[in-house]
Amino acid sequence: MGHCRHCQAELGEQPAWCAACGAVQPLDPGLSHFAILGVPATYPQDAAMVRERALVLQRVLHPDRFSQAGPAEQRLSLEWSTRINEALAILTDPLRCADYLFQQRFGHSALAEEQGSLHNPEILLREMERREALEDAALLQDHHALESMRTAAEQEEEQLQNRLSAMFHQGAKASEIAPLLQEWQYLRKFLAEMERREEEWDLR
Amino acid sequence: MALLQIAEPGQSTAPHEHRLAVGIDLGTTHSLVATVRSGMPEVLRDAAGRYLLPSVVRYLPSGGIEIGEAAKRAASQDPQNTIASFKRFMGRGSDAIAQLAGQSPYVLEAGEGMLRLRTVAGPKSPVEISAEILRRLRQQAEEALGGPLQGAVITVPAYFDDAQRQATKDAARLAGMEVLRLLAEPTAAALAYGLDKKAEGLFAIYDLGGGTFDLSLLRLQKGVFEVLATAGDTALGGDDMDRAIAERILADFAHCAGDDPAWLRQVLQQARLLKEELSVVSQASITLQLPNGERRQWSLDREELEQWLEPIIRRTLAPCRRVLRDSGISKEMIDGIVLVGGATRVPLLRRMVAEFFGQEPLTDLDPDQVVALGAAIQADMLVGNQKDELLLMDVLPLSLGLETMGGLMEKIIPRNTPIPVAKAQEFTTFKDGQTAMSIHVLQGERDRVEDNRSLARFSLRGIPPMVAGAARIRVTFQVDADGLLSVSAVETSTGVRAEVQVKPSYGLSDEVISQMLKESLEHGQEDVAHRRLAEARVEAERVREALDAALAADQQLLSAAELAAIHAARNHLLQALAGDSADALYSAVEQVEKAAAVLVERRMNQAVRSVMAGHSIDEWSNK
Numbered sequence: 001m002g003h004c005r006h007c008q009a010e011l012g013e014q015p016a017w018c019a020a021c022g023a024v025q026p027l028d029p030g031l032s033h034f035a036i037l038g039v040p041a042t043y044p045q046d047a048a049m050v051r052e053r054a055l056v057l058q059r060v061l062h063p064d065r066f067s068q069a070g071p072a073e074q075r076l077s078l079e080w081s082t083r084i085n086e087a088l089a090i091l092t093d094p095l096r097c098a099d100y101l102f103q104q105r106f107g108h109s110a111l112a113e114e115q116g117s118l119h120n121p122e123i124l125l126r127e128m129e130r131r132e133a134l135e136d137a138a139l140l141q142d143h144h145a146l147e148s149m150r151t152a153a154e155q156e157e158e159q160l161q162n163r164l165s166a167m168f169h170q171g172a173k174a175s176e177i178a179p180l181l182q183e184w185q186y187l188r189k190f191l192a193e194m195e196r197r198e199e200e201w202d203l204r
Numbered sequence: 205m206a207l208l209q210i211a212e213p214g215q216s217t218a219p220h221e222h223r224l225a226v227g228i229d230l231g232t233t234h235s236l237v238a239t240v241r242s243g244m245p246e247v248l249r250d251a252a253g254r255y256l257l258p259s260v261v262r263y264l265p266s267g268g269i270e271i272g273e274a275a276k277r278a279a280s281q282d283p284q285n286t287i288a289s290f291k292r293f294m295g296r297g298s299d300a301i302a303q304l305a306g307q308s309p310y311v312l313e314a315g316e317g318m319l320r321l322r323t324v325a326g327p328k329s330p331v332e333i334s335a336e337i338l339r340r341l342r343q344q345a346e347e348a349l350g351g352p353l354q355g356a357v358i359t360v361p362a363y364f365d366d367a368q369r370q371a372t373k374d375a376a377r378l379a380g381m382e383v384l385r386l387l388a389e390p391t392a393a394a395l396a397y398g399l400d401k402k403a404e405g406l407f408a409i410y411d412l413g414g415g416t417f418d419l420s421l422l423r424l425q426k427g428v429f430e431v432l433a434t435a436g437d438t439a440l441g442g443d444d445m446d447r448a449i450a451e452r453i454l455a456d457f458a459h460c461a462g463d464d465p466a467w468l469r470q471v472l473q474q475a476r477l478l479k480e481e482l483s484v485v486s487q488a489s490i491t492l493q494l495p496n497g498e499r500r501q502w503s504l505d506r507e508e509l510e511q512w513l514e515p516i517i518r519r520t521l522a523p524c525r526r527v528l529r530d531s532g533i534s535k536e537m538i539d540g541i542v543l544v545g546g547a548t549r550v551p552l553l554r555r556m557v558a559e560f561f562g563q564e565p566l567t568d569l570d571p572d573q574v575v576a577l578g579a580a581i582q583a584d585m586l587v588g589n590q591k592d593e594l595l596l597m598d599v600l601p602l603s604l605g606l607e608t609m610g611g612l613m614e615k616i617i618p619r620n621t622p623i624p625v626a627k628a629q630e631f632t633t634f635k636d637g638q639t640a641m642s643i644h645v646l647q648g649e650r651d652r653v654e655d656n657r658s659l660a661r662f663s664l665r666g667i668p669p670m671v672a673g674a675a676r677i678r679v680t681f682q683v684d685a686d687g688l689l690s691v692s693a694v695e696t697s698t699g700v701r702a703e704v705q706v707k708p709s710y711g712l713s714d715e716v717i718s719q720m721l722k723e724s725l726e727h728g729q730e731d732v733a734h735r736r737l738a739e740a741r742v743e744a745e746r747v748r749e750a751l752d753a754a755l756a757a758d759q760q761l762l763s764a765a766e767l768a769a770i771h772a773a774r775n776h777l778l779q780a781l782a783g784d785s786a787d788a789l790y791s792a793v794e795q796v797e798k799a800a801a802v803l804v805e806r807r808m809n810q811a812v813r814s815v816m817a818g819h820s821i822d823e824w825s826n827k
């Protein structure tokens with residue numbers, strides 16, 4: 001824990017500004033997303049609480065609060081505000097949050113390209129079937145089929161989250177956790193594809 | 205200023221200085237300015253009591269210009285030199301000319317950085333034309349508020365891309381205005397409603413302006429307004445409704461009237477009147493003067509009008525669906541729908557919006573004023589007149605991406621990401637000893653490069669020569685709270701900062717802006733004098749108040765002669781305040797400062813003594 005760059009007072013739990021004089025502090029690039037928002041490094045995150053923490057911090061640190069301040073303060077505010085938004089985006093997305101925690105534990109992402117793709121033939125097969133069903137529904141512009149596919153995919157996301165939560169809790173190995181994250185990634189790509197299709201309908 | 209530097213122990217120097225700040229709605233059909241006075245936002249009126257300034261600028265052969273009502277009145281006689289709806293051209297490049305030419309009576313031509321409109325006073329960029337409107341609003345505000353503005357919040361359609369936002373900022377710069385923030389119009393509207401209602405919840409802002417449409421979803425929670433998602437169409441607006449009506453009129457008179465620009469203009473104006481009237485009554489008629497001088501009646505009923513308007517209004521519903529999907533919000537979760545823009549008075553529109561969302565929209569505030577009122581509130585917060593009020597968190601309206609192999613766009617920051625936001629991307633060299641590379645930044649949602657807006661091409665230079673693939677160039681894209689992009693790059697293995705050269709695909713270069721500024725100064729001596737006088741007045745008032753306060757507190761420190769000298773200087777200042785010479789004001793201020801120097805010194809000594817006499821330093825250091 002450091003000292004305030006302005007009044008030298010000792011800084012408390014909250015790293016962004018000095019409790020004594022209110023001065024914004026330089027951003028330590030090593031801070032984790034959890035530390036930025038002041039939430040425990042656990043999984044899953046309570047999205048509502050994460051959002052609330054982010055709002056509380058933005059109320060103080062957003063550039064709008066520094067529009068009459070000097071350039072140095074404005075710079076710090078921009079950096080903090082940007083970082084808070086980044087932490088918010090990652091911690092409120094259950095997949096990205098899980099991969100972030102994975103990175104914190106094992107030093108690398110499970111989703112980076114170098115990690116290779118999924119090797120489980122069963123899941124690959126299911127993905128292919130799902131894609132075909134989507135093609136068919138898109139061709140027929142079948143909104144009901146699409147809706148039920150979406151519901152099924154969302155239920156799967158929930159199951160993945162529960163399984164990941166248990167694994168993180170038990171201290172599972174990287175080789176056990178990574179395949180789940182990769183499977184989830186596939187599911188996300190499928191959902192994105194579904195949205196792209198729907199948007200095409202809208203444009204017609 | 206010496207008098208103000210006297211700090212009473214435990215008091216701050218400038219206790220409750222109210223800074224003058226305004227919100228400006230720079231609209232397609234009209235513009236307006238608002239401010240917060242005594243805690244309440246209100247629109248500012250001109251000398252004639254009007255607050256809607258038509259966004260119309262007319263260039264005269266003499267080199268002069270007409271702005272607003274005067275220009276609008278001349279529109280049908282002098283259509284080519286009377287520029288209206290120029291917001292549609294903001295930030296648009298020469299490549300958009302073909303697409304835009306058919307929609308307007310103006311002669312468009314290519315120009316550096318963006319298209320130009322040909323007028324009798326030469327080619328004019330949309331930035332220069334907008335600056336005329338902003339300059340007029342600034343004068344109007346400074347006259348109403350009695351002093352120079354500290355700054356302004358200017359609203360832009362949520363869907364404005366980087367080039368259009370930058371163009372708006374440049375226009376303000378040309379008009380000599382400090383831009384505190386560019387604010388999305390729907391966000392401004394929500395702010396006006398939010399403060400009014402002190403509500404928490406989810407709001408959908410349906411904003412159909414003259415030339416643009418946006419739908420935004422905002423959440424007000426814990427004093428923070430978050431934009432959850434926004435979508436829209438930059439080429440869809442109330443003007444399209446007028447045009448739909450005008451097309452019918454033109455078709456009916458095609459046999460006896462050609463495409464004379466004055467006739468077209470007259471028809472467009474009358475079409476707008478019909479639309480407005482049919483929002484209130486169910487049948488209306490207009491009188492048209494044909495190019496051959498003949499006068500003819502033309503009437504329309506609401507039912508028929510609605511058939512023509514229906515497809516236009518229907519087009520607004522696609523972005524509505526997109527916003528709901530992007531945010532994962534269902535219609536039932538929405539607590540209120542706010543309507544913005546004069547075109548939302550159309551009854552069919554209200555019905556269709558109510559039907560789509562399953563609830564009646566809110567209409568308490570004037571849809572013409574609501575954006576400017578919200579902008580004024582934001583401006584007031586930004587200059588620090590209000591503390592700890594609401595905070596606005598905006599989002600990136602359109603995805604940012606880079607050109608990759610095969611002419612495709614790879615998204616690096618998706619739309620609706622809260623701003624400010626930064627994203628770093630790593631690149632490498634593909635040739636041995638390569639020291640430069642080029643990056644093409646795009647904005648939009650489509651896959652192919654040519655379907656998106658080209659924002660800029662960056663060339664990175666000064667990369668240390670290494671074998672192919674060894675260099676790691678980390679490029680950071682930072683979007684600030686105005687939604688404007690900046691780029692920096694660093695080679696991570698050596699820590700060498702690569703030099704980033706920006707070549708914006710659109711927009712005016714700094715040189716062009718400086719040139720325009722110079723020209724506008726030459727043409728605007730009157731403008732400068734006006735500003736200088738306003739500033740001198742404020743300065744003089746400030747000195748007078750400080751002097752009076754000092755005299756009231758410590759007159760006894762002066763001899764009779766000293767006091768008389770100060771009073772003489774003060775009288776002189778009061779005379780100057782009654783006149784309108786900036787020079788006289790400044791010289792009177794100087795005299796007061798000279799005469800009062802002795803008072804300042806004695807008060808200082810007294811303050812120091814009183815500290816010695818037992819006050820702690822803390823009490824009088826001013827925080």
